[in-house]
Amino acid sequence: MKVLALIIVILTGSLLIYSSLDMPDWGDPNSPASTHVSPRYIEKTIEETATPNAVTSVLADYRGYDTLGETVVIFTAAVVCILLLRRFEDDKTH
Amino acid sequence: MIRLIEDLHIQFVCRIMVPLIQFFALYVIAHGHYSPGGGFQGGCILGASFILMMIAYDIEYVKKRFPEKFNTFMVAFGVFLYAAIGALCLILGAEYLNYGILHKILPADPVKVRALGTLGIEIGVGITVSAVMLSIFLNLSTFGKHEKSEV
Amino acid sequence: MIWIVDILLLTIVVICAIGAIYVKDLLSSAILLGAYSFLMCLLWTEMGAVDVAFTEAAVGAGISTAFFIGAIYQTTRRTKD
Numbered sequence: 001m002k003v004l005a006l007i008i009v010i011l012t013g014s015l016l017i018y019s020s021l022d023m024p025d026w027g028d029p030n031s032p033a034s035t036h037v038s039p040r041y042i043e044k045t046i047e048e049t050a051t052p053n054a055v056t057s058v059l060a061d062y063r064g065y066d067t068l069g070e071t072v073v074i075f076t077a078a079v080v081c082i083l084l085l086r087r088f089e090d091d092k093t094h
Numbered sequence: 095m096i097r098l099i100e101d102l103h104i105q106f107v108c109r110i111m112v113p114l115i116q117f118f119a120l121y122v123i124a125h126g127h128y129s130p131g132g133g134f135q136g137g138c139i140l141g142a143s144f145i146l147m148m149i150a151y152d153i154e155y156v157k158k159r160f161p162e163k164f165n166t167f168m169v170a171f172g173v174f175l176y177a178a179i180g181a182l183c184l185i186l187g188a189e190y191l192n193y194g195i196l197h198k199i200l201p202a203d204p205v206k207v208r209a210l211g212t213l214g215i216e217i218g219v220g221i222t223v224s225a226v227m228l229s230i231f232l233n234l235s236t237f238g239k240h241e242k243s244e245v
Numbered sequence: 246m247i248w249i250v251d252i253l254l255l256t257i258v259v260i261c262a263i264g265a266i267y268v269k270d271l272l273s274s275a276i277l278l279g280a281y282s283f284l285m286c287l288l289w290t291e292m293g294a295v296d297v298a299f300t301e302a303a304v305g306a307g308i309s310t311a312f313f314i315g316a317i318y319q320t321t322r323r324t325k326d
Contacts, residue, residue: 026292050209051127055296059132060212064191068176070134071219075173078226082166085238122299130295138303145311227308235315 108150115143123220133219141227172222258284275313282306
């Protein structure tokens with residue numbers, strides 16, 4: 001069983017390394033990610049949002065709806081943790 | 095797991111460290127526009143300071159300052175603050191979370207007011223994350239039975 | 246010569262990850278995962294993603310280690326396998 005798991009892990013790892021060969025080089029200015037919308041955000045972020053940190057302006061302003069979803073995910077984690085783990089004193093079922 | 099152990103060294107170091115950690119967390123939340131950081135990271139550091147307080151003292155020490163109902167209210171209040179700022183933009187006549195329209199009620203020009211709206215939602219995220227970290231650690235480390243002090 | 250730092254960091258990251266699986270003591274495993282997170286944070290910083298590095302240092306190395314230790318105290322400290 002352990003040999004089977006090792007074979008599966010090696011196969012998956014080699015597949016991932018093989019697929020990463022097709023990705024653009026790190027910091028390549030001609031890659032699709034840095035030619036489509038990134039230059040527009042980098043050029044306009046000061047004059048549109050007055051926020052020098054472009055990461056914050058994208059995270060909280062241009063893509064604010066995604067950050068709302070992320071916050072709701074964390075909220076859900078706390079609610080589920082309370083629902084699953086919390087036991088009160090007068091609870092007779094446990 | 096967590097009970098009061100009278101160790102002077104740990105309590106003294108915690109007494110010095112906790113205000114510094116909390117100042118740094120507030121700095122990270124408020125300074126997210128200019129340097130790396132933001133609501134999530136600052137909220138995590140703020141929650142970590144509460145966890146340090148809980149480990150160095152005991153649970154009752156923290157629960158006296160942050161009662162469970164207040165903490166659970168704060169979990170929901172951060173999300174509410176975020177969504178309310180978005181809805182305020184909707185009421186004032188722009189799209190959801192389009193902070194530029196807030197210049198009708200805030201004394202700033204539409205560009206500066208976007209930074210203020212960003213700061214508002216960062217504060218909301220920070221409140222939620224710090225309260226969530228405290229709540230999860232409290233429930234996880236005592237298996238949900240933190241009303242009795244001997245667990 | 247930044248690639249030497251890269252190779253060195255990646256090697257220690259792999260060693261930490263394998264050690265976290267192989268070690269018998271769950272508390273040591275949690276601490277090794279914290280060390281793994283800090284090394285990943287250094288890697289992100291070296292790549293220029295400072296915000297991601299900050300998140301990794303705050304969440305991966307700080308909070309999740311505390312959660313792991315809190316969860317380990319509710320179970321046995323040594324693994325069976």
